[in-house]
């Protein structure tokens with residue numbers, strides 16, 4: 496059915512149904528349902544088709560959102576999918592986990608004029624899930640095969656997006672990952688209630704059917720050095736993400752029962768995938784019946800809190816030193832967490848983890864927000880005499896991540912890094928200071944978002960293509976098809 500656009504005057508904003516908190520607390524399935532074709536068409540037709548599409552401008556991939564909304568409203572779903580997938584290597588994943596409230600939907604003119612943004616993420620998810628079901632998502636068949644090969648280290652969204660783009664150009668692509676599954680944080684970090692694993696698996700399977708070779712359980716630094724990979728491939732892309740967790744530096748931080756967020760989430764995700772995880776089975780990383788305190792206010796903290804609820808924790812508290820308005824995590828996820836039973840203790844910082852061998856509690860003090868620092872953020876200051884104690888037998892540190900020491904890990908001291916430990920690349924070519932070695936995703940940007948990793952992976956693939964074309968021109972014998 497073809498619809499007119501600008502229906503925001505007639506139709507209210509609607510999101511797909513959300514499962515009740517009671518039902519979703521007991522499983523790891525996604526919490527949002529899906530639009531019916533009619534609902535997707537109606538919601539897409541609310542778009543104002545602005546002359547300057549702020550949604551597109553504020554999308555890291557510059558997705559052509561107004562046009563695929565118009566095609567959805569017109570019922571031309573296959574074209575909507577073609578357009579959406581032209582700029583995005585995994586639209587159904589971004590539709591599920593992008594913080595749209597901070598990106599496209601937050602910039603929608605209808606949001607600014609208080610009509611409520613077009614529900615862009617839910618429509619994007621609807622379009623691509625429909626495309627999968629109807630067989631419109633097909634493996635890549637390059638127009639011509641090329642001999643030149645690219646080695647990609649890291650199978651997260653940055654590596655996957657680059658692999659897709661390079662295969663489309665006909666290059667031979669090998670993806671190395673130290674884990675046993677491809678997907679990076681999409682598989683082992685982000686819980687199933689935000690992104691079911693089957694959604695990632697079908698993308699990984701598509702890459703395999705497109706001719707990408709996977710070498711899993713292959714850790715660069717242990718199974719091969721970077722110089723060795725450079726000899727094997729014509730170009731190498733580093734897309735290893737950031738995994739060194741920031742820890743607490745307070746008394747008691749080393750007690751049993753204090754754990755790093757990613758260890759906790761990986762154990763939960765692996766258990767959900769059917770793997771045996773001894774540290775989960777013996778109770779160390781299982782929140783069941785425990786008083787859980789999560790320290791931090793970002794997306795990782797939200798995921799730990801909501802995982803603990805699903806594991807049957809006795810109580811789940813979030814300690815964050817700023818207030819709700821100043822937390823880095825998505826507001827949508829905070830609402831979901833509150834609905835599910837998480838207790839937020841705002842403006843609070845931990846002082847010590849209490850206990851003899853095992854954690855039994857956290858001593859904390861209240862904070863107030865002082866004057867803004869150079870970044871414009873108000874810095875939290877402790878309030879004297881405000882100390883109090885919380886019961887805790889599982890304390891999860893969700894304080895962010897930093898890069899590992901890659902030059903040392905990779906056996907390549909000449910790999911240039913920034914003062915934050917991220918890889919330094921040329922902003923245009925995406926190449927590092929080492930000839931033919933490129934980098935993308937969190938390892939360049941620092942801990943960020945999936946949509947930025949996809950963007951970086953695609954940009955790096957284009958940089959690699961240009962490099963390989965030049966290399967082939969300089970050595971024509973190797974370039975012959």
Ligand code: FAD
Nearest residue numbers: 649651652653673679680715735736936937943944945948
């Ligand atoms: P990663 O996804 O980290 O992938 C890197 C890969 O490299 C991994 O598979 C790793 O095994 C591999 N690797 C590392 N070192 C080596 C080595 N030496 N040899 C071989 N392989 C190696 N973003 C969102 O947009 N929305 C969200 O809701 C969201 N939730 C998040 C929740 C959590 C708990 C976390 C931790 C992050 C979340 N993010 C979210 C951020 C997002 O997941 C990352 O920004 C994104 O995955 C980065 O992609 P990447 O490809 O750069 O790295």
